[in-house]
Amino acid sequence: MxxxxxxxxxxxxxxxxxxxxxxxxxxxxxxxxxxxxxxxxxxxxxxxxxxxxxxLRGERDRASEKIVARVDRAKATMDANRSMEDQADDAARAHGA
Known part of the structure; x- marks a missing residue:
């Protein structure tokens, strides 16, 4: 970029x-x-x-691909964190019941 x-x-x-x-x-x-x-x-x-x-069309396309890759990694990390929170919440509810 x-x-x-x-x-x-x-x-x-x-x-x-x-x-x-x-x-x-x-x-x-x-x-x-x-x-x-x-x-x-x-x-x-x-x-x-x-x-x-x-x-600069080619350079703009390369920069765009890098940005898309970063966004995809951030989304994957957020999804992983969200699923870990859901699992912890489910375990706490099962343990408390």
Whole structure:
């Protein structure tokens, strides 16, 4: 997951630098007043999102598989704990009766 996040951040930084260069050369219009860097960041975000979606598809799938495996392990642990509690409760009720 960290690898995916760093790759996504790298794509954003690359897009930010490209958009900054385009704004600095006047190819893309500047933001209003002092909002130039916010404008550049928003443009970079809009450009980097579809690029990340396409380029990082495989990495996103691998991260998703890891997350699913962790969730399945957590569910199995919770089920095991729940069944142990049920067995202990049943034993206590049988012993008390």
């Amino acid at each position: 960290l690898r995916y996040t760093l790759m996504r951040l790298g794509i954003f930084v690359g897009c930010f630098l490209v958009v900054w260069g385009l704004v600095a050369t006047g190819i893309v219009p500047r933001g209003l007043g002092g909002s130039n860097y916010l404008w550049i960041a928003l443009l970079a975000l809009v450009v980097s999102a579809p690029i990340s979606f396409v380029v």
